[in-house]
Amino acid sequence: MDLDFYKKQALQKQKDHKKFLDGLKKKPPKDLDYIVRETHEEVFEEIDCLQCANCCKTTGPLYTEKDIERIARHLRMKPADFEAKFLRVDEDNDKVLQNLPCFFLQSDNTCSIYEVRPKACREYPHTDRKKIYQINNLMLKNTVICPAAFEFVERMMKNATK
Template sequence: MYPIDKLREEAALKAPEWIAYYKKNRKRLMKMNRELLSLHEEASNEIDCLQCGNCCRHLGPRILERDIDTLAKALRIKPAAFIDAYLRIDEDRDWVFSAESCPFLGEDNYCAVYKDRPKACRDYPHTDRKKFHQIYALSVKNASFCPIVFRVLEQLKGL
């Protein structure tokens, strides 16, 4: 397990270092896609998401219209019924799940809609993304929830 309180505490302590690293290495980061992908793969191979589930419990993914259609179809309900049952509009005017914890997360950390999960869930934790430098600030925030992001940011300082 990856206790959320401990991860948040450690990430809060490390955040100033990560931000300083970014400010000093911003241009270099723009050219590090291959190195970042390697760090992502290494961390992903060592950390079992099914032992964690913090992202599903504490981060509300943005739900796109196509996600609504896909999930409604998978659940064999109309998109409007899916929206009524599971979604709300957040302060950024995006669709997100009504509850903080994903309604499709099982006690065993398995996703009941895994093959039809939203794009934001498929792409998470974004540490394998090209142009990672564009979402670096978001990654610093995500390190409070995700041990993979935490590890990638820590390893990145050593490159």
């Protein structure tokens, strides 16, 4: 997977993508959630995250207290020890990874804590959520990081205007 290609494309098309996503917010099609779900499924039939894992290499998820407790329990650690070893508080006062790529990313792009991974990881790249226009800014950022998010917006531009 050519990440540089996707990143360049996403950056070149940011204005078009923003205009399209803003349009969805102003006047969403009646069947938007259905179109989103269909487009999401279409994209992920073709794109395999294990070929990429760019999100795990370049962006750290936000860890909720529930995430911390669940993962710490899985690793047989105290939540405070898990936080001290892996997390830091960022400028937004969120708990995030101390370092990237993600400590739990393995050499074959699989996740060593996949079954208990953070909510943010489970939901990424957020291409299957209802009322997608509520996360326009996040979606634009994701198109630069994630080939699937880029493809999703590209296809949505076709699918939502049929």
